[in-house]
Amino acid sequence: MASxxxxxxxxxxxxxxxxITKAMKMVAAAKLRRAQDNIMRMRPYAQRLSGILTNLSAITDQGSVTNVYSEKREVNRVxxxxxxxxxxxxxxxxxxxxKAATTLVAGKYKSQFEAGNVTFLGIGKKGHEAFMKKGYNTIGEYSTLxxxxxxxxxxxxxxxxxDGFVNKEFDEVVLVYNEFKNVATQIVRTEQFLPIEDQPADVAAANTMTADYTFEPSKEEIIVELIPKSLKIQVxxxxxxxNASEHGARMTAMxxxxxxxxxxxxQLKLTYNRTRQAAITNEILEIVGGAEALAAK
Known part of the structure; x- marks a missing residue:
C-alpha cells in the first residue's frame, strides 16, 4: 500500500x-463561439460561390474561354x-x-504512392510533423497558420x-479536413479540390435552367478573376x-x-483515508500492546 x-x-x-483541464475547457469554449460564428457566416457564401464556380466551369468548357482549373489529366501525381x-x-x-489521408493513399492512390508521386501539404503543425515522420513527400510550411x-x-x-496543378506538378489535388457539426461531432471530409468536378447530369440540367448570368465587363475577365478566388474561398x-472542429474537440476532451x-x-481520497485509518489503528495496537507488556511486568 502506498504511503x-x-x-x-x-x-x-x-x-x-x-x-488546468478545466481552464483549457473554458478557453476552448470561448474560442469555439467565435470560430462557430465565423463558419456559420462563411457557409452560405461559400456554398453559393461553389455553385457559381461549377456553373462557370461548365460555361468555359462549352465556350471559347479556357479554364485551366478544370483540365482533366491522367492521374499520375497527387x-x-x-x-x-x-x-x-x-x-x-x-x-x-x-488516418483518413493515409488510408486514401493506401487505397485510391496506391499505385501513385508506390511510384513516389504522392505529396502532402499539411495545413497545421500536427499533420505536417506526422507526414514527415512517416517519410511521406511534403511541401510547404504552414504549421503556424x-x-x-x-x-x-x-x-x-x-x-x-x-499553381502546382496549373504547372502540371500535380494532376489531382484532394482536400481532407474535419467538418464542424456540433461540439461533440466532427465529420472527416475528403473532397476533390482540383480539377473542378463536374456536376451530376440531373443537377447540371437543373442549374442550366436557373443559371442565367450577365457578364460585365466581359466573360473572360470575370472567369479569370472569379474562379481562382472561388477555389481559395473553398480552402x-x-x-x-x-478550426471550429478543433475547439469543439478540445472542449469535449478537456x-x-x-x-x-x-x-x-x-479514489485517491478514499485510499488516503483508508491508509490513514490503518496507520492510526496500527498506532493504537502498538500502544495497547506496550501497555499490556508493562502491566505484565
Missing part, C-alpha cells in the same frame, strides 16, 4: 491537472491537402485526419496547390470548419479529462 506522503502527492498532482491543428489535447481530432488565421494566410497555401472554408480527474480524486 500517506505518496497519496498526498498524487492528490495534489491530480488536483493541479484538473484545474497532392493531398490535410488540415489538422497546431496543438494537441483535442482527442482524436488530428489522428482522424492523418492558425496563430493568425485569416483569408490572406490561407490564400498562400491554396495558391501553392493551385478557407475548409480551414474555418477545421471536459472528459476534468471528469476523469474528479473520479480519480475520489
Amino acid at each position: 500517506l506522503k505518496e497519496v498526498r502527492a498524487r492528490i495534489t498532482s491530480v488536483s493541479s491537472t484538473q484545474q 497532392l493531398i491537402m490535410a488540415v489538422t491543428s497546431d496543438r494537441g489535447l483535442a482527442g482524436a481530432f488530428n489522428s482522424n485526419i492523418i 492558425f496563430s493568425n488565421l485569416s483569408f490572406d494566410t490561407v490564400r498562400v497555401a491554396a495558391e501553392r496547390a493551385m 478557407y472554408k475548409a480551414v474555418l470548419e477545421s 471536459d472528459k479529462a476534468t471528469e476523469n480527474a474528479g473520479e480519480l480524486l475520489k
Whole structure:
C-alpha cells in the first residue's frame, strides 16, 4: 500500500491537472463561439460561390474561354491537402485526419504512392510533423497558420496547390479536413479540390435552367478573376470548419479529462483515508500492546 506522503502527492498532482483541464475547457469554449460564428457566416457564401464556380466551369468548357482549373489529366501525381491543428489535447481530432489521408493513399492512390508521386501539404503543425515522420513527400510550411488565421494566410497555401496543378506538378489535388457539426461531432471530409468536378447530369440540367448570368465587363475577365478566388474561398472554408472542429474537440476532451480527474480524486481520497485509518489503528495496537507488556511486568 502506498504511503500517506505518496497519496498526498498524487492528490495534489491530480488536483493541479484538473484545474488546468478545466481552464483549457473554458478557453476552448470561448474560442469555439467565435470560430462557430465565423463558419456559420462563411457557409452560405461559400456554398453559393461553389455553385457559381461549377456553373462557370461548365460555361468555359462549352465556350471559347479556357479554364485551366478544370483540365482533366491522367492521374499520375497527387497532392493531398490535410488540415489538422497546431496543438494537441483535442482527442482524436488530428489522428482522424492523418488516418483518413493515409488510408486514401493506401487505397485510391496506391499505385501513385508506390511510384513516389504522392505529396502532402499539411495545413497545421500536427499533420505536417506526422507526414514527415512517416517519410511521406511534403511541401510547404504552414504549421503556424492558425496563430493568425485569416483569408490572406490561407490564400498562400491554396495558391501553392493551385499553381502546382496549373504547372502540371500535380494532376489531382484532394482536400481532407474535419467538418464542424456540433461540439461533440466532427465529420472527416475528403473532397476533390482540383480539377473542378463536374456536376451530376440531373443537377447540371437543373442549374442550366436557373443559371442565367450577365457578364460585365466581359466573360473572360470575370472567369479569370472569379474562379481562382472561388477555389481559395473553398480552402478557407475548409480551414474555418477545421478550426471550429478543433475547439469543439478540445472542449469535449478537456471536459472528459476534468471528469476523469474528479473520479480519480475520489479514489485517491478514499485510499488516503483508508491508509490513514490503518496507520492510526496500527498506532493504537502498538500502544495497547506496550501497555499490556508493562502491566505484565
